[in-house]
Amino acid sequence: MKTIADLKVGEKATIINLTAEKRLYERLTDFGLTDGCEVEVIRAAPLGDPILIKVRGCQIALRKADSALIEVR
């Protein structure tokens, strides 16, 4: 399954599923990372991780490990 972690910088995709456990699931959805929402990878940090994504008009930083829990299409 393709996840946000697989996206290249500049690539856009639509979220289809979150596989995070309950607490993280809640935090991610609070930030607007819900099914059907479009995300774009803006850049990676200088050391390759975390990454900066654009979601619902704002920029959110998250780690690759966590972004791998967000499946996209």
Next chain:
Amino acid sequence: MEYTFALVGNPNSGKSTVFNELTGSRQYVGNWPGVTVEKKEGMIKNTKITIIDLPGTYSLRPSSPEQKIARDYIKSGEPNAVINVVDATNLERNLFLTTQLLDLDIPVVVALNMMDVVEKNGEEIDVAKLEKRLGIPFIPISASKGDNLDNLIEAAIKAVAVGNMPTCCSNCKKPCHTSAHRYNLANEATRDAYKKKNTGKPTISDKIDKILLNKYLAIPIFLIIMFSVFAITFGEWSLFLSDMVRNFFDGFIKNAFQIVLTYLNSPSWLMSLVSDGIIAGIGGILAFLPQIVILFFLLAILEDSGYMVRAAFILDRAMRPFGLGGKAFIPMVIGFGCSVPAIMATRTLDSQRERKLTILIAPFMSCSARLPIYVLFAGTFFASYQQIIIFGMYILGMVVAIVSGWILSRTVVRGERTEFLLEIPPYRMPTVKNTLLHVWDRVWDFVERAGTIILIASVVVWFCQAFTFTLSTATQDNSIISSIGRLIAPIFAPLGFGDWRASVAVLTGIAGKEIVVATLSIIGGSLADIFNTASAMSFMVFTLLYIPCVATIAAVKSELKSTGWAVFASAYQLVVAWIFAFIIYNLMKVVGL
């Protein structure tokens, strides 16, 4: 009528600015999510309206401590209505929280903030459409300019009178307790009402990030910025300003008091108390005001502009091996100013484990109260290397903090790794008003400490060196302070400063680290009699790392709700300080310094 309104909103939505404008108070406002870490209360002038500023939150789930404070308070029945501050430039994300507020059975009025920015961008928001869709009043405001706040309060009063409490679902049929559904609602409302100019062009903020967050440039720029902060704070001219203040106290103020006291025929003990106790003690501390003003000014700019939060993003990967995340960087930098706000700032961290760890290591960051010690000692013993030595102390503090993170995260503060989720807001030009407020707050804190705890400590130290236990006039050898000093001196003998005067300074320094210098200047005598180069260096290292001041210990205790951890933090730091000072002292001796 008496009213209580709770301000609720996303972090960085301008809530604190609304609070300041309404209540006329001077709450500091930053540009990183989570500046308000506890609820603040204020009254609107000439009214009986109380405003409660709650911590910024993205959501009202009881799953995080911050969110729980906000939620519990809203549901407590104390506030009559909620004023939901919404960042209009970030409407969709902000409206998510609004949909949650609608479910809490309390009247809600939305303060649509930053409308001036929306208009400046040539965009439009149809307020009537938002009101219709969500069923609550939306009042466009600009908190930073103070626009339309009267209408906001009027609307809130009206909402209480009407008692209109629509639920999230009054306008929709589907079950709406999932985030996805709430976000859909927020998304529809935004698309409906917000006429965005979709130019697709990168914003100024994006352009700045292209450089400051560039893959190759980000880290060098970060290092240059941090180094510049030090270079400016401890540059020649700021040390020169310090000397001026010191001379002012030693010369003008001291003479003025002596003339007045002589004129009043004051007894000699009072003359001694004033000039050897109070002026020596406080003057020795206030001399560092220039550095503190400059340091806080620069830190304020880094925070307000939005750079600090980006530094957390840049550093996250590098900090992970030490059991920390990038967000821990922010409290640690604040620790250069003062450990107490640094410990408070850990409330924005993602997990309890990471908070605990950061609280335990933040006091190693060299706070401004420790600066007088380095300047005094480096100036006396290493005059030509003064700046390098001072810089080295800051680096050593950082290194010890980070290494402690590594050790503690593998021993006493073990736990699962947590996520890193951080909103990166656009850069913002720091306003003069806000920057000065920030600096003023901290500087006032410093001056207040000089006037209270340091004043009291100075008087106590003066008393203890002037008298014996039987309250007769003391010589250096039988004063109260020398007896105490001699009692504990053996602990420090292996570190090279077994002299009772040094021991006493270490002891009184626990009340506040500035008091180390105050004590030494009150006891008098030349530093060269007490220390040699090796023991001076070891003393600096020891005072950098040893037990945090009482205010910090109290903060550790209250933040971790545990006396045990406060005791652990103090004991750990004491042991670390002793070991490092021991090593440094012996190394210096070996190389013949």
